[in-house]
Amino acid sequence: MRSQESSETTGQAEAGEFSDRELAEAAPPNSRARKWLVRLRQARNKDLLLFVASFAETTVVPIPIEVVLIPYMLAERRRIWWIATVALAGCLAGSILGYAIGYFLFGTIGAPLIEWAGWQEPYRQFLSMFERQGFWAILALGIVPIPFQVAMLAAGAAHYSILMFVTAAVVARGIRYYGLGWLVRAFGPGALRMWRDHKITATAVAVIVLAVLWGVMQWLGGLAAGGG
Helix, strand or coil, X not given: CHHHHHHHHHHHHHCCCCCHHHHHHHCCCCCHHHHHHHHHHHCCCHHHXXXXXXXXXXXXXXXXXXXXXXXXXXXXXHHHHHHXXXXXXXXXXXXXXXXXXXXXXXXXXXHHHHHHHCCHHHHHHHHHHHHHHCHHHHHHCCCCCCCHHHHHHHHHHCCCCHHHHHHHHHHHHHHHHHHHHHHHHHHHHHHHHHHHHHHHHHHHHHHHHHHHHHHHHHHHHXXXXXXX
């Protein structure tokens, strides 16, 4: 009997499913994560719904994307990297929309949106950083606690290069989504708990790494300028 249960559990893991215990740990009953997970798994077009959810989370709708993605990746273990890719694509579509609003409609839509959402102070903080660092400021928003919507609107309003903006968004948000995929692959149902318990530490490490990369790039740029 015990061997039969073990074989069923193994079969579930191989099929990309997870047990009731794992589900309860990753997405507790009646939680927002569980509700979104059920929607995703019951949807006719799961990828489209995930794309829309990521798009909405990137713009203005408060969807808890991390606590949705981790259980969903557990449920669809064979598609972890594809799920991360779809989430990134939805995020980029939302980012480009936000950039376009900042570029063409900042006065009529962008500024009122910042005021409505209460992003005035984060916007001022980011604008100061963006004026000094540009690309690196956008990249940093993948790890620092400033809404990414602020970067979209500010980059568009400043008529910043769309190519550089998209590149920074791909790197910053790619780290976010593929990093979650790595957590699920490495730690299984404990990934959500690890993310909740250690996200502050991970953010601090990421900030240090980003600062080191920025310093190296500045140093290399100084060498190139001096050599020229």
